[in-house]
Amino acid sequence: MNITRRSFIKSLALNSAVVAAATVFPGISFGAWKETDILSGGIQWKKTPCRFCGTGCGLLVGISGDRAVAVKGDPNCTVNKGLCCVKGYHSVQILYGKDRIKKALVRKNDTLVEVPLKEALDLVAEKMKETIKSHGKDAVSIYGSGQWSIPDGYAASKLFKGCIGTNNVEANARLCMASAVTGCLTSFGLDEPMGCYEDIDNADVFVTWGNNMAEMHPVLFSRMLANRKSKTHVKIIDFATRTTRSSQAADKSILFKPQTDLAVANAICYEIIRNKWVNWSFVKKHVSFHKGKTNIGYGTQDHFKFKDKAETVDFKEYKEFLKDYTPEKVEKISGVSAKDIKYMASLYGDPGKKVTSFWTMGMNQHTRGTWINNLVYNIHLLTGKISTPGNSPFSLTGQPSACGTVREVGTLTHKLPHGVVMQEKARKLAAKIWQVPVENIDPKPTYHTVEMFRALDRGDIRFMWIQVTNPMVTMPNLRRYRDGAKKEGRFMVVSEIYPTPTSDVADVVLPSALWIEREGFFGNSERRTQHNEQIVPTPGDTMCNTWQLIEVARRLGFKKQFPWSRKTYIEDIWNEYIQFHDNPKHRMAPYKELKARSGIQWPFVNGMETKWRYNAKYDPACKQKDFHFYGKPDNRAWIWLRPYELPAESPDSEYPFWLNTGRVLEHWHTGSMTRRVPILHKAVPESYVEINSDDADRLGITNGSKVKISSRRGSIVMKASINGRGRPPRGMVFVPFFDESYLINEVTLDAFCPISKQPDYKKCAVKVERA
Amino acid sequence: MMEKPNHKEKQKVGRVFLVFAGICLLAIPFVVLSALNYEPKESKAALVETQSQDFDQNGKSIFENYDRISRDYLKGTSTERTLGEYYSRRQYVGSPPFIPHKVEEADEAQVECLACHARGGWTEELRRNTPLTPHPEQVACRQCHVRMTTDKLFVVNNWMSLPPPRLGRSDLPGAPPPIPHDLQMRGDCIACHVGPGAVTTIRVEHPSRGNCRQCHVPDSYAEPFQRKPNF
């Protein structure tokens, strides 16, 4: 009897006995004795990063035979120290949904039929060749994901940018973290947070800026609660547009009107200056002041272009600029009392308090996302509360590898693994490592995500390969982009694991290996890369995304650039990739170390992780004493003068409500994985619209009754949720987007931050009526 | 002379009766039909309704309690409060337990209960650890919780209820079990699952974690996910 069958039979034996016992003794319990103690002889535990959010918890997956049967938190992972959330604990169940795509599919006569995988790969390569021949290299594109494993993104970038020579490489992290990236680059010159999760254990004050951390980064939230419990003076302030579980846990919940976070952040700086809480020794040595353009638009038209222009100013001009942002003035537009603004400022300004600010989508999915990122950095720079344990403006990442893959490998139209396509030096480095002629790499970026789907609609792009993401649910103003993808002459290749609205529009569906079915790497919010080996076999014809790209690359004639063997290709790719980052500001850990340890932070210099960047005490890349913001040419961090500007579409008499969208704890993004996990589905089986109870009264809506939400772009009918886990204020409704039978993005607006090009999913105008 | 009115009366009564009987006769098929159509809800032990969103907004109490309660209390491990005893004080899962100890008849009975039951701790008088109430915001305690003043029944009752939810409902070995009970008035996990006053069998081994709902989610009857492509 092999191990699997034996454990299965023993588990039958055990369960029969338990059932019999419960019949004879109702209410019997076996307390601390877990069934695994009997069966654990058959379970092996292997480490992996979690498949879900940007926290990047370390998991131990329990294997019996060739099946994943259990999950534990990895006690050796400093991120979560053995704790997970409900999604993490049930993550292995995502592998076993009944309708898993295990065979390649090709659309013939308007239906998808099964074909041998080789045939599908041949067809993909053929179509790419054909499209490039008839329409040019910029007619093909790839749209990837912050849930791409690092080698996936690397192979995609090398194939499209290095070999084919097009910059039509984008990823869904554009919709998730782009403003965080441009915020970092404009304020510091280098991407990603300068602190680490240890800040959570050290801070005295936490401020969450428009993110529902209790549901979205639950394990970090728990770590925050543990800190507060152990030290009675610790305060958590929830600064948000609606009341959530995070608000319930906070010491103070402060609600603000959408978009006015810009004004409040400036008002806090005004107060810090007025009360003389500025850390002058820090500011004089390490900060410079700049302003950019204003009235920068919203990007709702095709071909919208914007380029900012930085102008150096001084503290005097900054102080003058802030005169428009007194707490009394800001109270009028934001709904936040001057008293609360002053209170928040006092927490930031108190020299004895270490402050950590957290944010995710509230600040990033924002038509002035880059600006608001700058403004929160401004607060920390004025007070010098940065890059030391506990003092941390911390941009939390949404996806498990938006940092590791999209930002660090550079799978965006303008990026290369090191530097940008516009720099000759960066192109030369890429050409050298990739072994391609430097002329291949196009120095001109093409389209960001929204513009790429517009190009698909217009016909400037004819071929799109989509991997590990579901844009036919997540693109804002969805109808246009779905219709665009379905037009004649558009060839859509989708690498997927389950049937989704995106695979519904595909011409070819490639069956992908999922997570622990392939070796891979993820990089989380705190610059920690984590490795997993292949833990379970790939089912059916499924193939890892990286190898799919390699197979197609070889068919396109690029065997030289994609020479690796099936056995060692992931290791080989890692070794090639880290050459791009070989300097003390970004060095990555070697393969062997990553394989052995539960995650390693970069920069990894002389065998040590750099926990706090820009601080000479912890960062060997610093060439100054004290602090060194080496990302910028003037070796300083930049404070930006960014004003408050209105959102793209505000409520008016015809459409009087704000529409806000987001997630819930139990479901990941579009639900294609989590809805197939029984416990998660049963916890939240259907999407709904949160509506304020006073508004509901006025409109004659009761809990569970049908509501119609309409905007200038589309409408949808959903069930109402009143006084549930999230309570919007009057004049706002909130819809989670995990349920593909309620495509809320048909209602949202494709306006974006002109600097980051990230769309604003949190603000558009709708009307709400009883249906 | 008196006959006539009586006769008329009787006729009137008779007519009323006939009308009433007619209505009853007409109604009987409806009653019978609806009785035939009545399908009793799936009898499973105390699972919450699909998507019970109610009372989720009261989660604040968990966080407040978590902060307030001492580490020592969280670690308490006394074993006197068993699941059997817990259910024996209730008529059905979720009903208010009776008061098992002597109570003074006081003017302001509600306040005195909370003196022990909102704080917990060892009581020398009863030589027990005090169970915490999950709903200290309700202060009219004696409106629901009453004393058993006698053992004798007036008339025997054929009351039966559903069995309590079985333990060990994790989907995977070692995974966090879902919440098998309604959150109404039982949203404060600490009261029953943590500390010396907790029910031994359901006491958690990880009391120092404060964000229970990040791992434990409500169970429900929902049908498994079925895809309906709307292409």
Next chain:
Amino acid sequence: MPVFSYLAYPVRGAKEELLNDVSALDHCEVMPAENEEVLILVTDTPDEEKEKALQKNLRKLKSLQSLGMTFGHTDE
């Protein structure tokens, strides 16, 4: 490989003793109930001979009052 499971009822008051006695036997895994006087026993022997020997050993235990079989599987 014979796999069996049982409800094992201890002699009155001897639950701890039974738990120790059975845990000491080869091929036996025990899970005691917290709130009742019963244990669950799962046995997994490599062949018929060892199974017979195990049965003999179980019968010898003084702390064991009775065994109720709840599952049986033999590879024939």
